[in-house]
Amino acid sequence: MDDEPVRIIDSHLHLDMLLDRIGDTAAWFKREEIFPVSWSYAYAGADSVAGLTAYFAAQAERFARVQNDLPCAYLVGIHPRNLPDDLRPEQVGEVLEPWISKAGCVGLGEIGIDTDDPREAEIFEAQVCWSAQLLETQVVGVHTPRVDKSSITRQILDILDRCAPRPDRVVMDHCSSETLPRVLERPYWAGISLSPNKSSIDEAVEMMLGHADQLDRMMCNTDSALEIYDHLTVLATDDRLTTKQREQLLCGTAKAFMLGG
Numbered sequence: 471m472d473d474e475p476v477r478i479i480d481s482h483l484h485l486d487m488l489l490d491r492i493g494d495t496a497a498w499f500k501r502e503e504i505f506p507v508s509w510s511y512a513y514a515g516a517d518s519v520a521g522l523t524a525y526f527a528a529q530a531e532r533f534a535r536v537q538n539d540l541p542c543a544y545l546v547g548i549h550p551r552n553l554p555d556d557l558r559p560e561q562v563g564e565v566l567e568p569w570i571s572k573a574g575c576v577g578l579g580e581i582g583i584d585t586d587d588p589r590e591a592e593i594f595e596a597q598v599c600w601s602a603q604l605l606e607t608q609v610v611g612v613h614t615p616r617v618d619k620s621s622i623t624r625q626i627l628d629i630l631d632r633c634a635p636r637p638d639r640v641v642m643d644h645c646s647s648e649t650l651p652r653v654l655e656r657p658y659w660a661g662i663s664l665s666p667n668k669s670s671i672d673e674a675v676e677m678m679l680g681h682a683d684q685l686d687r688m689m690c691n692t693d694s695a696l697e698i699y700d701h702l703t704v705l706a707t708d709d710r711l712t713t714k715q716r717e718q719l720l721c722g723t724a725k726a727f728m729l730g731g
């Protein structure tokens with residue numbers, strides 16, 4: 471990331487899906503000077519441990535290639551919507567371990583809980599415990615759902631409070647105005663996703679200004695997967711925030727958290 475100019479870090483998106491679907495993805499990110507941090511999510515094929523492993527292999531191979539063209543980083547993790555029937559909680563370490571220290575991999579994610587299916591909580595907890603194996607510089611990226619956000623966020627926080635080996639290396643993502651204060655009162659970092667189906671720019675600005683003294687633990691993203699959202703480039707010129715606040719939210723926090731400053 472040293473040679474290319476970086477204006478914005480999109481701290482959570484699905485770059486592999488975008489690259490598969492949209493021809494000029496890499497050119498768009500370079501033109502906008504956006505450094506993408508891609509999180510694991512298999513669009514198809516993760517219905518067995520073998521299928522999930524094939525996804526991680528393809529992801530590693532993909533990012534080894536794309537980094538020559540587009541500076542970027544990525545997380546490896548078992549997404550709550552990617553739980554193979556044959557995956558047991560005690561297996562998560564052996565499934566993740568081969569991929570977590572590849573070049574460009576900055577940690578574990580996307581992990582989390584999406585529904586009230588108890589298996590999701592089990593696999594999430596197993597991955598949180600396993601994160602003790604990460605390098606100290608690596609991070610843990612946590613998904614919170616859209617439906618039942620408040621109660622499932624509470625469940626996720628309970629598990630993190632109990633098990634996270636390094637709480638100051640965890641980002642709770644897709645925070646809403648309701649869940650953000652509960653994240654910020656703990657040692658975790660907070661992600662705000664701006665897109666047509668997550669927070670609008672107005673909602674996000676309101677959340678940010680409401681916690682203006684904690685912007686150094688808040689980072690923005692688009693969670694783009696099927697199409698590229700330009701919400702961060704729009705936010706970059708929103709004068710309800712100062713230049714310094716925009717720089718912090720769009721680049722500074724994510725850089726300090728995920729990319730070692």
Ligand SMILES: [Zn+2]
Nearest residue numbers: 483509580693
């Ligand atoms: Zn995502």
